[in-house]
Amino acid sequence: MATFKYVGKDAESKSITGKISADDRNAVIEELRKRKLTIISVTEVKDEKVKAGARKKVKPEEVVLFARQLATMVEAGMPILQGLNALSEQTTNEGFKKVLTEVEMDIKHGSSLSSSFAKHPYVFNNLFVNLVKVGETGGILATVLDRVSTYMEKTLSLQRKVKSALVYPAVVVSMAGIITIILLVKVVPTFSGIYSSFGKELPPMTQVLVNTSNFLRSYLLLVVAAIVGLIFAMNRWHKTEKGAVAIDGAILRMPVFGELLRKVAVSRFTRTLATLVQSGVPILESLNIVEKTIGNRVLENVIKDVQTSVRQGESLAVPLEKSSVFPPMVTRMISIGEKSGQMEKMLLKVSEFYDDQVDTAVEGLTSMIEPLIIGVMGIVIGFIVVALFMPILSMSQLVS
Numbered sequence: 508m509a510t511f512k513y514v515g516k517d518a519e520s521k522s523i524t525g526k527i528s529a530d531d532r533n534a535v536i537e538e539l540r541k542r543k544l545t546i547i548s549v550t551e552v553k554d555e556k557v558k559a560g561a562r563k564k565v566k567p568e569e570v571v572l573f574a575r576q577l578a579t580m581v582e583a584g585m586p587i588l589q590g591l592n593a594l595s596e597q598t599t600n601e602g603f604k605k606v607l608t609e610v611e612m613d614i615k616h617g618s619s620l621s622s623s624f625a626k627h628p629y630v631f632n633n634l635f636v637n638l639v640k641v642g643e644t645g646g647i648l649a650t651v652l653d654r655v656s657t658y659m660e661k662t663l664s665l666q667r668k669v670k671s672a673l674v675y676p677a678v679v680v681s682m683a684g685i686i687t688i689i690l691l692v693k694v695v696p697t698f699s700g701i702y703s704s705f706g707k708e709l710p711p712m713t714q715v716l717v718n719t720s721n722f723l724r725s726y727l728l729l730v731v732a733a734i735v736g737l738i739f740a741m742n743r744w745h746k747t748e749k750g751a752v753a754i755d756g757a758i759l760r761m762p763v764f765g766e767l768l769r770k771v772a773v774s775r776f777t778r779t780l781a782t783l784v785q786s787g788v789p790i791l792e793s794l795n796i797v798e799k800t801i802g803n804r805v806l807e808n809v810i811k812d813v814q815t816s817v818r819q820g821e822s823l824a825v826p827l828e829k830s831s832v833f834p835p836m837v838t839r840m841i842s843i844g845e846k847s848g849q850m851e852k853m854l855l856k857v858s859e860f861y862d863d864q865v866d867t868a869v870e871g872l873t874s875m876i877e878p879l880i881i882g883v884m885g886i887v888i889g890f891i892v893v894a895l896f897m898p899i900l901s902m903s904q905l906v907s
Contacts, residue, residue: 510625511552513547516544532551575656581649587620606630620643641788647786673764675876691719691720696720707898710898759832763872766868767869767872773861774862776806778858781855
């Protein structure tokens with residue numbers, strides 16, 4: 508959805524200017540004609556850098572709180588403009604305050620709430636805008652705002668659980684790697700210099716350790732540069748269609764972590780689709796929004812197949828089952844939901860089930876990874892210590 512700036516005149520020949528969010532220029536012209544304005548000019552406005560900056564400052568938690576509070580105000584009968592003004596005044600985030608002020612001004616110039624939100628895609632995503640649009644059209648804005656805030660709360664909770672499962676082992680492994688490198692680069696050379704003065708052949712373990720230490724001392728910067736270059740290359744490749752499919756597919760096939768991320772994806776898919784369908788968004792438009800929010804190219808391609816299937820009059824469950832990405836339980840419950848006319852109810856049940864599954868997986872992963880990392884660290888440090896002191900032990904045995 509693009510933003511257009513217009514200049515026109517009303518019935519009294521007074522100049523009117525403003526902004527409208529629409530799919531194209533023709534839609535803007537049609538809207539202005541409905542307002543009985545004489546059109547002078549309509550120009551597309553490019554996204555401003557300020558809005559991109561605002562997105563970096565606005566946390567998702569703030570948007571959730573905003574949606575929840577606005578829903579309460581609308582339900583209590585407060586006019587939208589008053590509600591926006593009150594929320595704008597109470598927020599301490601200057602970036603968000605600026606966005607809400609602009610939304611308020613757009614509404615004063617005749618824009619709808621959803622089209623005003625659409626001008627700030629870095630704060631209000633496509634799903635948020637579409638649900639608000641449905642709420643405006645159907646007269647259930649308070650219900651929809653409450654629903655979208657609940658959806659965002661669940662999504663953020665899920666993200667926090669996954670981060671806790673992935674960040675902890677990543678931090679511990681990184682710290683273990685840094686300590687090991689410091690030992691190899693700083694401590695081992697000291698012992699190596701002492702042993703070389705003995706003029707005797709070192710034990711195999713010690714020699715391996717010394718060789719590794721020498722290699723890292725000579726090529727550490729090169730190794731770091733190679734790792735950074737590999738990450739950069741993988742990131743660039745991921746931006747291509749082929750690379751995204753290969754990397755995202757490999758992520759889903761990863762042992763332990765892959766299964767966890769698959770459960771997260773299933774939960775997000777079912778919860779997002781349920782929220783959209785429950786709010787009255789057409790199924791094809793709902794699938795299009797889900798495709799953009801799923802976050803995995805393999806799953807995006809599956810959802811594209813589902814869209815094609817639905818356009819041809821087929822069911823959702825068949826292409827999901829063919830993909831072999833979604834578990835049989837999910838496809839069967841969706842199939843039952845389609846046949847019984849309770850699609851959103853079944854989707855919510857699936858998402859709640861997989862939320863519980865993610866909780867269990869995170870707890871199991873944390874309890875399994877902690878002793879595993881400690882064990883690996885013990886082996887690495889133990890190898891270094893034994894290799895360092897083996898020559899000393901050998902010499903003491905010879906002296907005795």
